[in-house]
Amino acid sequence: xxxxxxxxxMVVDLHPQLAxxxxxxxxxxxxxxxFANIHLAANVKNTLAVxxxxxxxxxxxxxxxTGKTVDRQKDGRLELLCQVDESIERExxxxxxxxxxxxxxxxxxxxxxxxxxxxxxxxETEDVLGKKVHARILVVKISLxxxxxxxxxxxxxxxxxxxxxxxxxxxxxxxxGLLQQGADISGGYYHCVQEVSELLQCLILMYQADVVTxxxxxxxxxxxxxxxxxxxCHRTLVDMxxxxxxxxxxxxxxxxLCTTCNVIFQTDRPLMKIVKKKK
Amino acid sequence: MEREAIQEDESGRxxxxxxEMIQRAKRRRLLDREASVRLxxxxxxxxxxxxxxxxxxxxxxPTRQICTLKILEDFIQEFHDQNPISQLGIxxxxxxxxxxxxxxxxxxxxxxxxxxxxxxxxARGEPxxxxxxxxxxxxxxxxxxxxxxxxxxxFAALTTCDPGEIAATLQKVKDANIRVSVVGLAAELHVCKExxxxxxxxxxxxxxxxxxKELIHEHLEPPPASxxxxxxxxxxxxxxxxxxxxxxxxxxxxLFPLKHFDEIVAEEISTKHCYGCLxxxxxxxxxxxxxxxxxxxxxxxxxxxxxxxxTVHSCPGCASNPTISQFNSN
Numbered sequence: 171x172x173x174x175x176x177x178x179x180m181v182v183d184l185h186p187q188l189a190x191x192x193x194x195x196x197x198x199x200x201x202x203x204x205f206a207n208i209h210l211a212a213n214v215k216n217t218l219a220v221x222x223x224x225x226x227x228x229x230x231x232x233x234x235x236t237g238k239t240v241d242r243q244k245d246g247r248l249e250l251l252c253q254v255d256e257s258i259e260r261e262x263x264x265x266x267x268x269x270x271x272x273x274x275x276x277x278x279x280x281x282x283x284x285x286x287x288x289x290x291x292x293x294e295t296e297d298v299l300g301k302k303v304h305a306r307i308l309v310v311k312i313s314l315x316x317x318x319x320x321x322x323x324x325x326x327x328x329x330x331x332x333x334x335x336x337x338x339x340x341x342x343x344x345x346x347g348l349l350q351q352g353a354d355i356s357g358g359y360y361h362c363v364q365e366v367s368e369l370l371q372c373l374i375l376m377y378q379a380d381v382v383t384x385x386x387x388x389x390x391x392x393x394x395x396x397x398x399x400x401x402x403c404h405r406t407l408v409d410m411x412x413x414x415x416x417x418x419x420x421x422x423x424x425x426x427l428c429t430t431c432n433v434i435f436q437t438d439r440p441l442m443k444i445v446k447k448k449k
Numbered sequence: 450m451e452r453e454a455i456q457e458d459e460s461g462r463x464x465x466x467x468x469e470m471i472q473r474a475k476r477r478r479l480l481d482r483e484a485s486v487r488l489x490x491x492x493x494x495x496x497x498x499x500x501x502x503x504x505x506x507x508x509x510x511p512t513r514q515i516c517t518l519k520i521l522e523d524f525i526q527e528f529h530d531q532n533p534i535s536q537l538g539i540x541x542x543x544x545x546x547x548x549x550x551x552x553x554x555x556x557x558x559x560x561x562x563x564x565x566x567x568x569x570x571x572a573r574g575e576p577x578x579x580x581x582x583x584x585x586x587x588x589x590x591x592x593x594x595x596x597x598x599x600x601x602x603x604f605a606a607l608t609t610c611d612p613g614e615i616a617a618t619l620q621k622v623k624d625a626n627i628r629v630s631v632v633g634l635a636a637e638l639h640v641c642k643e644x645x646x647x648x649x650x651x652x653x654x655x656x657x658x659x660x661x662k663e664l665i666h667e668h669l670e671p672p673p674a675s676x677x678x679x680x681x682x683x684x685x686x687x688x689x690x691x692x693x694x695x696x697x698x699x700x701x702x703x704l705f706p707l708k709h710f711d712e713i714v715a716e717e718i719s720t721k722h723c724y725g726c727l728x729x730x731x732x733x734x735x736x737x738x739x740x741x742x743x744x745x746x747x748x749x750x751x752x753x754x755x756x757x758x759x760t761v762h763s764c765p766g767c768a769s770n771p772t773i774s775q776f777n778s779n
Contacts, residue, residue: 228769235722235729278774284765288725288753295752319774325763332530332760398687412682415491415595416674424682433680436594 175215176380177293177305179286180206182231184224184265185277185313194366195266198342201370202310203258206232207251208378219289220258222265223282225275225313230285231261277313279349280322283337287329294333306358308338308377310369315346323348330356338377342366359389402430465734472735472751479758480709489597489674492535493553494528495585496521496601500543503605503635504572509658513605513634514572518564520662521603524669525564529557531669539563540584544574545610547581553588576604578640579611579618582629586618590625594679598627599650601668604641605634615640623648626675632664649675707762710740710754723750724766725757745770 182202189195202220210216220231232254290305297303307330330337336358339349345362353360363372379387398407401422411420417431427434456466498521500514509516528537537560538553551563582600589598600622609615622629622644630650631641637654645652655661715730715737722729723739724747730736740754741747747766749757757764767773 223769226771228765230727233727235727275771278769278771280763281765281767281769281774284761284763284768285725287761288723288749288756288765289727291756292723292726292728292752319768322763322768322774325761329761408687410684410686413685414680415683416680418490420685421682428680435682436679 174304175213175217177217177219177290177303178206178209179219179221179290179305179307181279181282181286181307181309182220182222183277183279183309183311183313184222184262185275186224186267187314188312189266197366198312198369199262201366201373203255204370205373205378206254206258208374210250210254211248212378217293218254219286220254221282221286221289222261223277223279224265224267225277226267227265228278228282228285229261229265231258233257234261275313276315276318277311278319279309279311280319280326283307283309283326283330284322287326287333287335290335291333304380306336306338306381308340308373309349309352310373311339311341311346311349312343312366314344315348320348323352327352327355336381340369340372340377342369359384361390468734469737472738475755476712479755488671489678490532490534490671491596492532492599492671493538493589493592493596494535494599494601494668495538495540495553495589496603497540497542497547497581497585498567499576499602499604499606499634500541500567500570500572501574501576501606502572503576503607506605506635509634509661512572515568516658517603517605517634517661518568520658520665522561522564523662524665525557525560527666527669529555532671535671538585538588539567540581541567541570542576542578542581543570543572545577545580547577547584549584549588575608575610576606577611578602578604578609578644579613579615582615582618582622582644586621586625586627589627593681594626595681595683597672597674597678598625599668599672600627600629601665602629602631602641602644603634603665604631604638607635607638609640619644619647626678628672628675630668632661634661707758707764708743709758710742710749712738713741713748715739718748720748723748723753725749725753728753742766745773 180202188198206218206220210218219233222229222231234257286307290303293305294303327337330352335356337352337356338358339346339353339360341349341362343364350360359376361372361376363369376389398409399411399420400406401408401411402419403421403425406422408420408422411422412424413420414428414431414433416433417428419428419430425435457463458465498517504512504514504517506513525537528535534555536553536555538549539551539560540547540549542548550567551560585600589600592598627648628650629644629648631645631652633641633654635654642652651667653664655664715732718739728750730739730750735751738751740749740751742749742764745764745766747764
């Protein structure tokens with residue numbers, strides 16, 4: 171394992187709400203870039219992809235489509251690291267836009283995770299020797315969650331689970347239940363840090379180890395994951411819900427008609443049938 | 450694949466022609482799936498496995514029995530993966546009787562243990578279609594009316610030894626709204642064909658082991674729901690927390706399938722790389738055709754197209770577009 175190297179796909183949130191504090195932006199970005207550097211420097215065979223998401227688009231920061239040649243070594247740094255930094259920095263400048271109207275929006279993280287999965291899949295198919303690519307995804311998220319991407323998230327989680335790729339999640343500020351489910355389903359870590367200044371430390375301590383090494387390390391005990399579903403009528407979390415047998419929509423009260431798939435429920439008839447048969 | 454269909458290209462190589470054929474076949478399978486059909490996703494399926502003398506034939510290697518059980522092992526795993534709220538059960542028939550080996554349950558391990566035991570069981574005697582249908586019927590008829598009830602018969606013998614009139618059993622099966630499909634290992638049997646036709650199931654006969662696997666795996670996809678199915682509200686409890694071993698199972702993609710992408714010749718568009726995996730379209734055979742999502746107009750390569758439709762079930766291009774992802778959620 172140690173010799174094989176590992177592919178890290180970082181999904182970095184670049185929501186405009188990040189820019190509310192000038193110092194935050196700097197700390198946040200340098201933490202992400204440093205972590206990318208650490209990953210590459212840890213093993214020659216390690217590879218990296220960085221995808222950024224804001225409320226308008228998702229974008230590959232590294233690698234670039236046009237594979238630029240490695241520059242000559244500057245000030246004694248590894249060429250690869252230099253290239254990574256330049257590439258990320260260049261794309262970041264194009265992507266960070268101040269948008270005062272963006273308050274109510276969330277970043278398109280699920281799209282970025284989806285692209286990451288496709289990228290991992292391609293690395294797997296292109297590997298001539300048919301070696302298993304040890305890949306993992308790390309999501310760094312700062313913006314709020316509105317639940318509008320629910321379906322896309324769930325689809326990406328199940329895919330990650332299927333191709334056995336852990337999805338690590340590090341959120342800053344408030345907890346994000348949806349991403350927590352993702353980490354739990356795919357076997358990754360979930361952690362929430364309070365301040366941007368803690369980010370780099372947390373990334374290095376918790377997320378740097380590869381999957382095999384992790385088994386030998388102790389992590390902070392995981393929080394319990396809330397798996398309650400939100401009902402389709404009032405968007406409240408329910409303990410006991412009524413589920414449509416046709417489309418699996420969740421309702422908090424018994425309703426005569428499913429608003430999602432328009433079927434009419436036979437409220438008493440089937441129950442009667444069963445009771446009769448039992449007698 | 451027919452030998453004549455393979456053609457050499459200008460430089461005399463066969464590989465491009467073969468690549469194209471493989472791509473065609475994969476995509477055809479995708480397109481066959483009809484979107485927007487109401488599916489019965491809460492399935493209760495009994496597999497009726499013939500373990501009569503005929504299963505010890507060696508036309509499938511090493512024997513029909515071992516080969517079929519191996520295929521069923523894969524099938525059971527996949528079935529529970531793709532149909533998390535469905536249940537399977539296994540019934541075997543030999544020596545003119547039918548026996549239930551594993552009850553309906555959604556625990557794959559139990560069925561796999563059962564399959565392991567069946568390997569040791571010697572195949573002997575004659576099978577009985579009627580008896581096995583009756584056994585399946587006895588537990589399927591009591592299920593709530595909103596579920597999809599199915600029987601999958603894997604039949605190797607050319608005879609069946611029944612205690613009474615099979616037409617009566619068939620009528621009962623029909624009344625209970627059970628869909629019976631038959632996969633034959635030897636030859637087409639009239640009675641099997643009748644049963645599957647009458648109950649809306651499928652009937653097929655395998656020609657070799659690969660074909661058999663394909664035929665059995667066709668039953669992984671939930672079938673279109675029967676019109677006679679009732680709809681009810683089911684009370685479901687949602688856990689505040691679950692222990693780490695019990696993974697939540699979801700089957701959303703049957704509800705919101707991803708629409709097919711349009712196939713376009715790569716030279717006709719300006720985009721020269723795949724939106725998903727950044728692969729550059731170099732003009733080799735594999736990249737001759739690219740695929741465009743109808744909603745977000747992003748371009749994907751062949752592998753990504755297949756992967757998105759078979760596994761992911763949502764388009765990252767649409768998910769990366771604020772207008773579309775907002776619209777979809779409402």
